[in-house]
Amino acid sequence: MAAEPPPVRFGILGCANxxxxxxxxxxxxxxxxxxxxxxxxxxxxxNFAKNNGFPVSAKAYGSYDAVLEDxxxxxxxxxxxxxxxxxxxxxxxxxxxxxxxxxxxxxxFKELDLILKACESNGVQFMDATMWMHHxxxxxxxxxxxxxxxFGQLKTVHSIFxxxxxxxxxxxxxxxxxxxxxxxxxxDTGWYxxxxxxxxxxxxxxxxxxxxxxxxxxxxxxxxxCAASLRWxxxxxxxxxxxxxxxxxxxxxxxxxxxxLRVHDFVIPFQENVGPFYVTANTKFAELSxxxxxxxxxxxxxxxxxxxxxxxxxxSGLVSGIKEHGSGTEKKWPTISRKTQILxxxxxxxxxxxxxxxxxxx
Amino acid sequence: MAAEPPPVRFGILGCANxxxxxxxxxxxxxxxxxxxxxxxxxxxxxNFAKNNGFPVSAKAYGSYDAVLEDxxxxxxxxxxxxxxxxxxxxxxxxxxxxxxxxxxxxxxFKELDLILKACESNGVQFMDATMWMHHxxxxxxxxxxxxxxxFGQLKTVHSIFxxxxxxxxxxxxxxxxxxxxxxxxxxDTGWYxxxxxxxxxxxxxxxxxxxxxxxxxxxxxxxxxCAASLRWxxxxxxxxxxxxxxxxxxxxxxxxxxxxLRVHDFVIPFQENVGPFYVTANTKFAELSxxxxxxxxxxxxxxxxxxxxxxxxxxSGLVSGIKEHGSGTEKKWPTISRKTQILxxxxxxxxxxxxxxxxxxx
Numbered sequence: 001m002a003a004e005p006p007p008v009r010f011g012i013l014g015c016a017n018x019x020x021x022x023x024x025x026x027x028x029x030x031x032x033x034x035x036x037x038x039x040x041x042x043x044x045x046x047n048f049a050k051n052n053g054f055p056v057s058a059k060a061y062g063s064y065d066a067v068l069e070d071x072x073x074x075x076x077x078x079x080x081x082x083x084x085x086x087x088x089x090x091x092x093x094x095x096x097x098x099x100x101x102x103x104x105x106x107x108x109f110k111e112l113d114l115i116l117k118a119c120e121s122n123g124v125q126f127m128d129a130t131m132w133m134h135h136x137x138x139x140x141x142x143x144x145x146x147x148x149x150x151f152g153q154l155k156t157v158h159s160i161f162x163x164x165x166x167x168x169x170x171x172x173x174x175x176x177x178x179x180x181x182x183x184x185x186x187x188d189t190g191w192y193x194x195x196x197x198x199x200x201x202x203x204x205x206x207x208x209x210x211x212x213x214x215x216x217x218x219x220x221x222x223x224x225x226c227a228a229s230l231r232w233x234x235x236x237x238x239x240x241x242x243x244x245x246x247x248x249x250x251x252x253x254x255x256x257x258x259x260x261l262r263v264h265d266f267v268i269p270f271q272e273n274v275g276p277f278y279v280t281a282n283t284k285f286a287e288l289s290x291x292x293x294x295x296x297x298x299x300x301x302x303x304x305x306x307x308x309x310x311x312x313x314x315x316s317g318l319v320s321g322i323k324e325h326g327s328g329t330e331k332k333w334p335t336i337s338r339k340t341q342i343l344x345x346x347x348x349x350x351x352x353x354x355x356x357x358x359x360x361x362x
Numbered sequence: 363m364a365a366e367p368p369p370v371r372f373g374i375l376g377c378a379n380x381x382x383x384x385x386x387x388x389x390x391x392x393x394x395x396x397x398x399x400x401x402x403x404x405x406x407x408x409n410f411a412k413n414n415g416f417p418v419s420a421k422a423y424g425s426y427d428a429v430l431e432d433x434x435x436x437x438x439x440x441x442x443x444x445x446x447x448x449x450x451x452x453x454x455x456x457x458x459x460x461x462x463x464x465x466x467x468x469x470x471f472k473e474l475d476l477i478l479k480a481c482e483s484n485g486v487q488f489m490d491a492t493m494w495m496h497h498x499x500x501x502x503x504x505x506x507x508x509x510x511x512x513f514g515q516l517k518t519v520h521s522i523f524x525x526x527x528x529x530x531x532x533x534x535x536x537x538x539x540x541x542x543x544x545x546x547x548x549x550d551t552g553w554y555x556x557x558x559x560x561x562x563x564x565x566x567x568x569x570x571x572x573x574x575x576x577x578x579x580x581x582x583x584x585x586x587x588c589a590a591s592l593r594w595x596x597x598x599x600x601x602x603x604x605x606x607x608x609x610x611x612x613x614x615x616x617x618x619x620x621x622x623l624r625v626h627d628f629v630i631p632f633q634e635n636v637g638p639f640y641v642t643a644n645t646k647f648a649e650l651s652x653x654x655x656x657x658x659x660x661x662x663x664x665x666x667x668x669x670x671x672x673x674x675x676x677x678s679g680l681v682s683g684i685k686e687h688g689s690g691t692e693k694k695w696p697t698i699s700r701k702t703q704i705l706x707x708x709x710x711x712x713x714x715x716x717x718x719x720x721x722x723x724x
Contacts, residue, residue: 021650155608156589158520158601163647164619212591212599213570227518227599229574229591237574237589239520239601246517246617248645248654251624255608257526262613262626264658272652278626283610285525288383290634290668292610296626306652 004031005324008316011036011073011097013064013088015048018102019079022129023052025308026077032316034058038067064088068095075319077129078102081180082187086111093118098125098319100312101337104187109341116334125318127311127333128340130195132266134314135307137275138199140299144261145200145254150281152257154236157200159193160251161267162225162243170244176222184223186347190242192267194343195336196252197230197238203336206230206238209346210357216245228347258282275301338362366393367686370678373398373435373459375426375450377410380464381441384491385414387670388439394678396420400429426450430457437681439491440464443542444549448473455480460487460681462674463699466549471703478696487680489673489695490702492557494628496676497669499637500561502661506623507562507616512643514619516598519562521555522613523629524587524605532606538584546585548709552604554629556705557698558614559592559600565698568592568600571705572719573712578607590709620644637663700724 010026012019012034019037026032034054039045042062049060061067067076068091075098078088085106092099099119105128106112119126132138145151162185165173174180175188183190198205208231215226225243250267253260259281269275280296305313321327339362346358372388374381374396381399388394396416401407404424411422423429429438430453437460440450447468454461461481467490468474481488494500507513524547527535536542537550545552560567570593577588587605612629615622621643631637642658667675683689701724708720 018651021652024650152609155587155605156522156603158522158603160518160520160615160617162617163645208575210574212572212601213593214597214599216597225517227591227601229589229601231575235576235578237576237603239574239589239591241518241520241599241617243517245619247514247620247622247642248647249617249622249642251615253522253613255522255524255603255611257607258609260609260611264624265654268647268651268653270654270657280609280611283525285610285630288386289380289630290383291630292627292632295632 005320007031007033008319009033009035009072009074011038011067011070011076013038013067013076013078014080015039015044016079019077020052022077022079022308022312023054025306025312027053028305028309029312029316031320032312035072036061036067036070038062038064068092068097073097074323075100075315081174082107082183083180086114089115090118093122093124096122096124100127100129100315102129103191104183104344105337105341107182108345109338112338112341116338119329119334123322123329125315125322125329126337127315128337129311130192131307131311132192134310135269135275135301136303137277137301140301141261141263141277144259144279145256149258151259151261154200154254154256156236156255157197157238158253159196159240160249161189161192162241162246163189163248164246165244170218170224176218176220176224176244178220178222182222183344183348185225185242185244186223186344189244190226190240190347191340191344193240193242195340196266197240198336198339198343200252200254201232201236203339204232205339205360205362206232208357208359209343209350211347211350211355213355215351223351226347226351228350230343269307272306273302275303367682369393369395370681371395371397371434371436373400373429373432373438375400375429375438375440376442377401377406378441381410381439382414384439384441384670384674385416387668387674389415390667390671391674391678393682394674397434398423398429398432400424400426430454430459435459436685437462437677443536444469444545445542448476451477452480455484455486458484458486460684462489462491462677464491465553466545466706467699467703469544470707471700474700474703478700481696485684485691487677487684487691488699489677490699491673492554493670493673494554496673497631497637497663498665499639499663502663503623503625503639506621506641507618511620513621513623516563516616516618518598518617519559519600520615521558521602522611523551523554524603524608525551525610526608527606532580532586538580538582538586538606540582540584544584545706545710547587547604547606548585548706551606552588552602552709553702553706555602555604557702558628559602560698560701560705562614562616563594563598563600565701566594567701567722567724568594570719570721571708571712573709573717575717577713585713588709588713590712592705631669634668635664637665
């Protein structure tokens, strides 16, 4: 058996709150370690490292550039505000750093294409930080959706991701600042629902996207809630709702000719070590239309590592393959990031055009 | 204590399959009995009475008219195809029979208004046979939705009612025949979702209704599946999907600023004696965005009588009040039937106009 490859060495750009969770994941994942963090404030970077259990050897820098210059950094995790993604992801790629990029990955797909082009021409792996894709529940649910007997043909999907962020957030958080995260709730929560819909549809792109009136905005014009409907040529249809104005909700419902799948904590499992989902298949009303047969079933998928550690592990495995064995980059991840971003853009365009249908071009 | 009033005496028009379930409910309900059933075939009526445990004194007639002529009949249950509702409901009202009418109550609200006018001018009670309205779970769920701390402001509702009816049904059942039940899946299943949305919105009518492309039709042009979005002036929004083409699904999800309510068997409880629902309230991500607090809760509402017997009991109580004490008719039931029908009509109009928004006028 070949020796274990050395762990992938992460640098982190910025001290965003979400970086606390992802740092922990880098420590938990068996094939990665943290070697550097950069912030505009050296003190902030040093404190972050200290407070989040970084290895003592990890370096704290007073700039993002310094992380990119560090030859010991294999890969960077970028949790900066979306408006900074283009600049820093491209800079990282030019320094041959593999990139784990927070979502929404860009302000629009043109920006994303510049990032992806930089990744490709520099041979670096790109992955967005959509954690739930890496939970073992996700392929188990897909198994059900792929079963022609139990699920049949996909007909419709509905997804919700919302949280009630509070008044202060809605005025002051970076996620509602037009110069930082101009996509607002659509980029922060709609991203997940759009990904869920694409995932359910085997990443087949819809033909049109239509935002549903009305959307809600803060005083700066950033989206606080919106909904949209997506349609495919074969009659499939999906709807989603994303919001900063309603209670924390993380639902997907996928309805097929023969079956139905529900999950209520798809973004972040209610419990870290188990992800449940619920299915019905070939359900009929019982005699006299009293009750149903067969009963719905609950499936619980256990995991030793939290989904964010599995994400880091998957990403690091790809980076290791490239570094140690000269493997090519995995195209799946940039491809689905791009499809997701294109649909985010389409919803935004539909809202801006007064809720007109937008043809999806990609 | 006053003596119990005599039971309300039901006549049934026709031998529809659903009449088996509702007959059982009339037998189970403590304040009703069955005295007559009419069919175009006397033999069919007699067999129906025999096979469904009718009192031996119940009369079988070879026509609907004969039921209406029977002076022992206080109230009629009408499970005929929708295209026959106008004729027979008006005829019943003229004979001073109180009316429990299957849904969809009419082919359109103009027909319904003729029925309601006949009921009003003859002083008879009208109620549609939407059973779930009478489950004790329904007011318990409403209690949650009315709680400003736990639920807050209603923001969005999504509902699904569908069943996979099979190829033969989609060609031959009365529910897909343009001359019998021209509203197809919209009338048969969409009715319930629209009612659920109205119920969640305290029966406040939306401003516009827009069907979502595309709808599906059988060869005769009857709706097999459709979806729509409804919007209110205050920014509330609802969506629903109804279908004969997807697995049996009966969901409502009601999302407010502070809480979320889910129910997965709202039309017909999976178990006859208990109706569960699920809520989250004031949910936050836990430390490091791992898990949530507080956990979602399940509420189980038990019932001795099935919801259809509670419906018969409620209706019979109203009829008794009118008969024994000269009470006025209860306007709530015709009012919500009418609102539901108006929205069914609006969805149909939107589909017919190429998925244009329809202003709701009532």
